[in-house]
Amino acid sequence: xxxxLYTIGPIGYVRSPLTRLEDAPMQGDEGAPETWLELxxxxxxGLMGIQxxxxxxxxxxxxxxxxxVLQVHPxxxxxxxxxxxxxxxxxxxxxxxxxxRVSVLEVAERKLRVARxxxxxxxxxxxxxxxxxxNPSDR
Amino acid sequence: xxxxLYTIGPIGYVRSPLTRLEDAPMQGDEGAPETWLELxxxxxxGLMGIQxxxxxxxxxxxxxxxxxVLQVHPxxxxxxxxxxxxxxxxxxxxxxxxxxRVSVLEVAERKLRVARxxxxxxxxxxxxxxxxxxNPSDR
Numbered sequence: 001x002x003x004x005l006y007t008i009g010p011i012g013y014v015r016s017p018l019t020r021l022e023d024a025p026m027q028g029d030e031g032a033p034e035t036w037l038e039l040x041x042x043x044x045x046g047l048m049g050i051q052x053x054x055x056x057x058x059x060x061x062x063x064x065x066x067x068x069v070l071q072v073h074p075x076x077x078x079x080x081x082x083x084x085x086x087x088x089x090x091x092x093x094x095x096x097x098x099x100x101r102v103s104v105l106e107v108a109e110r111k112l113r114v115a116r117x118x119x120x121x122x123x124x125x126x127x128x129x130x131x132x133x134x135n136p137s138d139r
Numbered sequence: 140x141x142x143x144l145y146t147i148g149p150i151g152y153v154r155s156p157l158t159r160l161e162d163a164p165m166q167g168d169e170g171a172p173e174t175w176l177e178l179x180x181x182x183x184x185g186l187m188g189i190q191x192x193x194x195x196x197x198x199x200x201x202x203x204x205x206x207x208v209l210q211v212h213p214x215x216x217x218x219x220x221x222x223x224x225x226x227x228x229x230x231x232x233x234x235x236x237x238x239x240r241v242s243v244l245e246v247a248e249r250k251l252r253v254a255r256x257x258x259x260x261x262x263x264x265x266x267x268x269x270x271x272x273x274n275p276s277d278r
Contacts, residue, residue, distance in 0.1 A: 004148070004149070004263075005146045005147065005148050006146070006147050006148075006200050006202075006263070006265075007144045007145070007146055007147075008144065008145050008146075008147060008234040008236075009143070009144050009145075009233065009234070010143070011225075011233050011234065043209065043233060045209045045210060045223060046209040046210065046223040046224045046225040046226075046232070046233070047223045047225055047226070048210060048221070048222060048223035048226065049222040049223050049226035049227075050223065050225065050226045054226075056225075057238065059198075059234075059236055059238075061145050063145075070182065070184045070185040071184060071185065071187060082187070083187060083188040084184060084185040084186045084187035084188050084189065085185045086150075086185040086186055086189065086195075086266070086267035086268065087185075087186070087187065087188035087189045087193075087269055088188075088268075088269065089268055089269065089271060093185070093266060094148065094150050094182060094185070094266075095147040095148070095150065095198075095265045095266050097147075097198055097236065097265065097266050099196065099198075099238075099268060124143070124145070126145075126234045126236065127225070127232060127233075127234050127236050128225035129225065129227075129228055129238060130226055130227065130228065132228060
């Protein structure tokens with residue numbers, strides 16, 4: 001492969017009562033519990049300005065995903081036809097980056113307490129961005 | 140740094156008439172041109188099932204970003220107070236992953252023609268996901 005490779009390091013980790021993949025809902029609106037996002041000490045100052053009530057997009061590294069998969073049966077249902085992973089939200093994909101929209105409930109030093117986060121405990125966080133109300137990307 | 144590092148490789152590249160960062164709009168609804176997303180041969184079968192009219196989320200690697208920045212003046216306006224990068228959409232951030240919502244206009248072999256993509260020509264693409272109408276993450 002001639003493509004360049006890029007390196008990403010976690011800016012923090014998900015702290016959640018969900019510890020097993022089989023207990024995690026497939027999407028955040030399907031019963032996800034309240035969760036803490038804990039930033040590393042070196043990344044924490046990047047949180048400045050985030051407040052309770054903010055709507056954020058959290059990018060995670062789905063560390064348990066399979067990366068050599070390009071086609072899947074959506075939602076693991078073998079009755080559904082094989083589909084390219086880029087047409088699905090399967091965690092299995094070449095670069096397993098998870099995308100989660102959450103509501104900030106509480107800001108505490110280097111942690112955010114959030115609603116609607118379906119990732120399991122220990123999932124690495126790679127980025128956090130605000131939802132932009134003015135941006136069709138986020139509506 | 141004790142954190143683990145993860146490696147990502149491009150699944151494709153942005154092909155756009157925008158070649159200079161200073162010509163690119165800050166957000167996709169601020170005048171972005173029509174753009175092709177060209178997948179690598181090895182990733183192309185992951186597109187199966189994507190059709191014209193689909194709304195997709197494209198993740199890019201903002202390869203010109205500065206990664207050691209944790210606080211910025213939003214939109215480069217020094218009259219706005221320093222803010223944590225995770226509270227902004229600045230490209231400068233520890234893991235410079237860009238998030239773009241696009242409409243698919245045309246599907247051609249291993250390429251997608253899309254509207255509302257503000258990244259410059261040559262920007263690496265790291266993932267593509269569908270917008271889920273049923274998911275508040277995407278609304």
